[in-house]
Amino acid sequence: MGLIGCGYLGFNYLREKNRKYYNVGNPKEPTIVELLLWNLKRKPETWNWINSEYKKPVENSKNGIVLTFINHSTVLIQINGINILTDPIYRENVYPFYRRAKRHRNPAIKLEDLPKIDLILVSHSHSDHFDIDAINYLIDKFNSTVIIPSGNCFHLKNKSCKELGWWQSINFGSNFEIVAVPAQHNSFNHYFDINDSLWAGYIIKYNNKIIYFAGDTGFSNLFQQIKEKFGNIDIAMLPIAPSEPELTRVYHLNPYDAMKAHNILKPEVSFAIHFGIFPQGNDMQFQAESEFDYLIHQNQITNFITPDFSVNYKYDL
Numbered sequence: 001m002g003l004i005g006c007g008y009l010g011f012n013y014l015r016e017k018n019r020k021y022y023n024v025g026n027p028k029e030p031t032i033v034e035l036l037l038w039n040l041k042r043k044p045e046t047w048n049w050i051n052s053e054y055k056k057p058v059e060n061s062k063n064g065i066v067l068t069f070i071n072h073s074t075v076l077i078q079i080n081g082i083n084i085l086t087d088p089i090y091r092e093n094v095y096p097f098y099r100r101a102k103r104h105r106n107p108a109i110k111l112e113d114l115p116k117i118d119l120i121l122v123s124h125s126h127s128d129h130f131d132i133d134a135i136n137y138l139i140d141k142f143n144s145t146v147i148i149p150s151g152n153c154f155h156l157k158n159k160s161c162k163e164l165g166w167w168q169s170i171n172f173g174s175n176f177e178i179v180a181v182p183a184q185h186n187s188f189n190h191y192f193d194i195n196d197s198l199w200a201g202y203i204i205k206y207n208n209k210i211i212y213f214a215g216d217t218g219f220s221n222l223f224q225q226i227k228e229k230f231g232n233i234d235i236a237m238l239p240i241a242p243s244e245p246e247l248t249r250v251y252h253l254n255p256y257d258a259m260k261a262h263n264i265l266k267p268e269v270s271f272a273i274h275f276g277i278f279p280q281g282n283d284m285q286f287q288a289e290s291e292f293d294y295l296i297h298q299n300q301i302t303n304f305i306t307p308d309f310s311v312n313y314k315y316d317l
Helices: 032-041 134-140 222-230 246-251 254-263 286-297
Strands: 006-008 065-071 074-079 082-086 119-121 145-147 161-165 168-171 176-181 199-206 209-213 237-240 267-275 313-314
Touching: 032 246, 065 267, 074 199, 074 209, 082 145, 082 199, 145 176, 161 168, 161 176, 176 222, 199 222, 209 222, 222 254, 237 254, 254 267
Parallel strands: 082 119, 119 145, 145 161, 209 237, 237 267
Antiparallel strands: 006 168, 065 074, 065 313, 074 082, 168 176, 176 199, 199 209
16 A cells, blocks of 8 residues: 555644644643642552453455454554554553553454554554554554654654644545544653644545544544534544543543534444553543443434444445
8 A cells, every 4th residue: 555645634733832732722721730739649440450362353354344443542444455553552551641551451452463554543642542662563564654643753663654734634545545633632752742742533534435533532623623524424433531530631532522522423333442441540440431331321322332342343335
């Protein structure tokens, strides 16, 4: 799968004079002091290990779309023989804001068992979304192309990495396009690089089908913007955790906000992501899933699902 060209769709993200990226619309974000105090005072809930067997992936999907939920925000998307992997995470520990969060379930598919990965979509630089070792392994094994928001390629093997700003796109042939779209979040690997790189979601356009991967984002009018720009969305992948604390809700969709986003986007089907692997926020182990299930049943929503790990969900092209 070769890179054909990069089309520019507009410019909507902002940078300050000190070259930091920031969220559009001036949402109320916690200060570094507030985050540090919360982190020092929080009492993490106990999460237990979940035993699960590794599964083998579908090798090729030439007659439709197959989605396989691997873990956290890692989804294997197979479209007519093209294999796309979102936010690959295979590490045992992640470090959300200077504290270790340990994995509590294996990925559904081993890294070495993945089929040939043509394209990797990375939403931002946080350690629970950006597993540099796993991505470089896939680059070496498959010569995968990596699409990543601006300011992140220096972490990877540059020849295989393409940066996009919001509303920028890359075409692979005449019928396959990736568009970076806004998200409300932040970025850092340590204190000294906060918001030095951009964060984003992605639209995958294949023929007349549109798939939306939200990455990691809080609720804002960005969902209305995406709906207005792209119209009918076939599949949306939306995070549902953490539920708590309220302090970080500006950066994350909780189950209630995920349902609001789903109602705005009106996709044929939505997939819940970003749950069940690493302790997040103040959440108990199954808190987000339980709250989400309650909400969708109360509101009689049948096309927003919590995907089972390693199950292949198939849709017609």
